[in-house]
Amino acid sequence: MTTSSNDRTAVAALMRLAVGLMPDDQREWGIAMQNEVDHVGRGPQGLAWALGCLWTAVAQRLAPRPWLYLFALAVGIALVGFFEWRTDEATVTLSVILLASLILGALKARAFWLTGVLIGATVYAVDLFARLSGLHPIYEHAARTPADPTTLVLMVPALIAAAVGAGLSALVRPKRPKP
Amino acid sequence: VARRRNISAQTLAVLAVFQHKPAEWLYGYELSRLTGLGSGTLYPLLMRLHQQGLLEAMWLEAQRPGRPPRHGYRLTPDGAALARESQPSPKLALQPKERPA
Numbered sequence A: 001m002t003t004s005s006n007d008r009t010a011v012a013a014l015m016r017l018a019v020g021l022m023p024d025d026q027r028e029w030g031i032a033m034q035n036e037v038d039h040v041g042r043g044p045q046g047l048a049w050a051l052g053c054l055w056t057a058v059a060q061r062l063a064p065r066p067w068l069y070l071f072a073l074a075v076g077i078a079l080v081g082f083f084e085w086r087t088d089e090a091t092v093t094l095s096v097i098l099l100a101s102l103i104l105g106a107l108k109a110r111a112f113w114l115t116g117v118l119i120g121a122t123v124y125a126v127d128l129f130a131r132l133s134g135l136h137p138i139y140e141h142a143a144r145t146p147a148d149p150t151t152l153v154l155m156v157p158a159l160i161a162a163a164v165g166a167g168l169s170a171l172v173r174p175k176r177p178k179p
Numbered sequence B: 001v002a003r004r005r006n007i008s009a010q011t012l013a014v015l016a017v018f019q020h021k022p023a024e025w026l027y028g029y030e031l032s033r034l035t036g037l038g039s040g041t042l043y044p045l046l047m048r049l050h051q052q053g054l055l056e057a058m059w060l061e062a063q064r065p066g067r068p069p070r071h072g073y074r075l076t077p078d079g080a081a082l083a084r085e086s087q088p089s090p091k092l093a094l095q096p097k098e099r100p101a
Helices: A003-021 A024-040 A044-062 A066-086 A090-107 A109-120 A122-133 A149-172 B009-020 B028-035 B039-051 B077-085
Strands: B055-060 B070-075
Touching: A003 A024, A003 A044, A024 A044, A024 B028, A024 B039, A024 B070, A044 B039, A066 A090, A066 A109, A066 A122, A090 A109, A090 A122, A090 A149, A109 A122, A109 A149, A122 A149, B009 B028, B009 B039, B009 B070, B009 B077, B028 B039, B028 B070, B039 B055, B070 B077
Parallel strands: none
Antiparallel strands: B055 B070
16 A cells, blocks of 8 residues: 555545544534545645534534533432541542542633532531431431531642643643634 | 534634635535545534534535535525624634645
């Protein structure tokens, strides 16, 4: 195979992949990008075009959707609550808070503050629930004393982790042009 | 359009090209060549303009037989109004790349 035919094969493969990755409702755009390849030319230009199209398809596929963030936020809060209820190891709960905040911050950078506040306040919410319901975590022998508002300080590490996640996602994702 | 929107330089460049050729259907590669934008920047922008009703897209038969149809683009009346409203400043003037079509 010559270099030229290798390039064409690679470009064709990348474009097929891009079309395949496009969400169903945007498949037409993938085909539109693919059909332009003939006009772009061979060599590095064609390859650059194909890589850009592939990136477009990946970005469209991974574009954050509100329901996805809300679902992940609910899972994050549930996980923090679960570990807070099941263990009295503060480091475990703190680790879950940091991890959940980091992931959620990366998932929806613009809502990192919401992530930090809600994930950070979960421990206090669990304490409050225990107090109001009369239930208590399995590692406690009696209902808790009044919920301790100082646990709200956990919002600070949660906010920091969410901001780090948001920053990391900004580094990885290219800037989306604003129409 | 009541007030000027926060429009990126890339979008301004694309709008400027359309404004120069308001009646023509323009193709992706042509737009890429005229604006200097790569496909990874251009297409998400076109998709968003289309989604917002500012751009219309149409499949057009290729001029040479045996070639696949091409997606052509032109501004809708709303898009044309936005292009008029957001006249690019001189420093955003287009810098076409010297590449063969």
